[in-house]
Amino acid sequence: MMNKKAFEMQFNWIFVLVAGAAILLFFTVVVVKQRSVSETSTKTTVLKSIEAIITGASISTDTINIINIPSSDIEISCNRVSLGSLSRQYQSLILFAPSLVKGNRLITQTLAFSTPYRATNLLYITSPQLRYIIIGNTNLANEINKSLPSDLKKEFYQSVPQIKNLNNYKVRFIVFGDMVDFPKALEKMPDYDATAVRINGDNEKGIIEFYQKDGTSWLSKGSSFYIGKSSLIGVVYADTLDMYNCNMLNTFSRLNLVTKIYVEKTKKIMQSTASLPCKQSYGNALNHLSIVYEASSDFNKENIDKISDAAKSLADENKNAQLYSCPLIY
Amino acid sequence: MSKAQIQIGETIAVLFVFFILIVIGFIFYVKVIKSNIELEKEELSQLKAIGIAQRVMFLPEVQCSEDNIIIDNCIDVLKLDSAQNLMKENELYYYDLLEFGNVNVTQIYPNDAKWIIYSRKTSDFKNKFNTNVPISLYNPVTRKHSFGVLTIETLLK
Numbered sequence: 001m002m003n004k005k006a007f008e009m010q011f012n013w014i015f016v017l018v019a020g021a022a023i024l025l026f027f028t029v030v031v032v033k034q035r036s037v038s039e040t041s042t043k044t045t046v047l048k049s050i051e052a053i054i055t056g057a058s059i060s061t062d063t064i065n066i067i068n069i070p071s072s073d074i075e076i077s078c079n080r081v082s083l084g085s086l087s088r089q090y091q092s093l094i095l096f097a098p099s100l101v102k103g104n105r106l107i108t109q110t111l112a113f114s115t116p117y118r119a120t121n122l123l124y125i126t127s128p129q130l131r132y133i134i135i136g137n138t139n140l141a142n143e144i145n146k147s148l149p150s151d152l153k154k155e156f157y158q159s160v161p162q163i164k165n166l167n168n169y170k171v172r173f174i175v176f177g178d179m180v181d182f183p184k185a186l187e188k189m190p191d192y193d194a195t196a197v198r199i200n201g202d203n204e205k206g207i208i209e210f211y212q213k214d215g216t217s218w219l220s221k222g223s224s225f226y227i228g229k230s231s232l233i234g235v236v237y238a239d240t241l242d243m244y245n246c247n248m249l250n251t252f253s254r255l256n257l258v259t260k261i262y263v264e265k266t267k268k269i270m271q272s273t274a275s276l277p278c279k280q281s282y283g284n285a286l287n288h289l290s291i292v293y294e295a296s297s298d299f300n301k302e303n304i305d306k307i308s309d310a311a312k313s314l315a316d317e318n319k320n321a322q323l324y325s326c327p328l329i330y
Numbered sequence: 331m332s333k334a335q336i337q338i339g340e341t342i343a344v345l346f347v348f349f350i351l352i353v354i355g356f357i358f359y360v361k362v363i364k365s366n367i368e369l370e371k372e373e374l375s376q377l378k379a380i381g382i383a384q385r386v387m388f389l390p391e392v393q394c395s396e397d398n399i400i401i402d403n404c405i406d407v408l409k410l411d412s413a414q415n416l417m418k419e420n421e422l423y424y425y426d427l428l429e430f431g432n433v434n435v436t437q438i439y440p441n442d443a444k445w446i447i448y449s450r451k452t453s454d455f456k457n458k459f460n461t462n463v464p465i466s467l468y469n470p471v472t473r474k475h476s477f478g479v480l481t482i483e484t485l486l487k
Contacts, residue, residue: 051381052381058388058427261412318397328397328470
């Protein structure tokens with residue numbers, strides 16, 4: 001039989017245990033809550049940084065920036081930037097980027113999309129941890145290599161090289177000419193982390209074919225088109241066909257709006273000018289602008305051809321206007 | 331009352347005081363954090379307003395250019411009228427860029443003129459920022475510059 005003293009001692013211990021557990025539980029809850037608040041705060045900071053980058057991109061052309069951010073995994077899809085559970089949806093976002101940007105540094109680049117007047121700036125974002133392998137012996141391959149930021153983890157080869165696995169979370173091949181075989185060293189990578197694009201065209205326009213690793217070979221994921229160097233650079237950064245097409249559709253819708261402004265402006269200049277050569281130049285320009293306006297309603301091969309031709313003619317008309325001392329179209 | 335009961339009572343009292351102190355500390359911490367968040371919110375709102383103002387100033391829809399070379403702080407008068415209608419027709423598209431607010435261009439020299447290029451209002455706003463940017467208004471036909479102010483009113487929730 002337990003005596004009274006022993007019972008009191010045992011009760012004391014139970015009491016201390018309960019009180020201790022309550023204190024521990026309280027602090028554990030506080031720490032867990034604080035941790036989740038801190039994580040959300042970090043993610044919000046990164047999202048705000050990306051928003052600031054997007055704003056910055058709209059006001060500065062031909063810039064390259066390296067931005068330090070808290071280490072994060074940024075998921076980028078069509079009109080959407082996500083960080084875990086936090087995300088920001090845009091109605092029309094022009095951001096060429098891989099589907100996942102990892103790490104604590106972002107490389108951003110901006111280029112103007114001009115046809116031949118500036119319609120918008122294209123923004124490109126990537127991570128220095130992502131590996132880009134450019135293969136080609138054409139002038140275009142050389143030019144694209146030079147146009148990419150030097151801080152990018154890029155390799156340029158004139159012929160198919162011996163590829164080693166450098167443990168990058170994603171590898172992107174940019175191939176000019178015939179498609180290369182899938183490198184053996186990268187066979188262990190997850191399928192969606194090794195992608196390629198084959199470029200067939202020149203500085204002005206061309207066809208691009210997207211590939212993704214499928215076991216030990218490449219699997220074609222479809223083809224699209226580019227117009228101008230800035231959209232060709234977009235092909236390097238955007239690693240899926242959907243992402244590229246979404247950005248190009250957004251770029252085209254912006255081009256459509258800006259072209260409408262130039263159509264109206266050219267009509268007004270034409271009405272207020274008396275000079276015959278100027279009127280003729282504006283008349284021709286109006287035809288070309290109307291072609292760009294109609295063709296920018298959808299992103300397809302036919303429209304790209306139309307815009308490319310009209311842009312060249314429009315540039316000529318602008319030069320003519322300059323030659324005859326007429327007010328310039330753009 | 332036995333000695334053990336007194337001891338337990340003491341411990342409960344100590345624990346009670348301990349938790350009271352923790353609660354007071356916690357309330358103080360939350361108040362400090364709240365005031366910091368308010369300050370941060372204010373700062374973010376101001377940054378957002380500046381960002382929107384910058385976006386407006388660099389819109390190709392209104393910016394001056396000469397052979398595709400952009401002229402800073404300059405608005406093309408011939409583009410303004412079209413931009414007015416275009417932005418009204420595509421209000422939802424421009425809302426993504428300019429959010430709630432008003433964007434006006436006022437010519438103050440040599441003549442007075444005003445263009446309202448964007449307006450999307452909300453009554454449910456907490457902060458209102460006005461940004462005035464002195465600009466040059468260029469008419470490519472007359473090749474004359476006039477002086478004006480670009481007013482960007484940003485309404486933030």
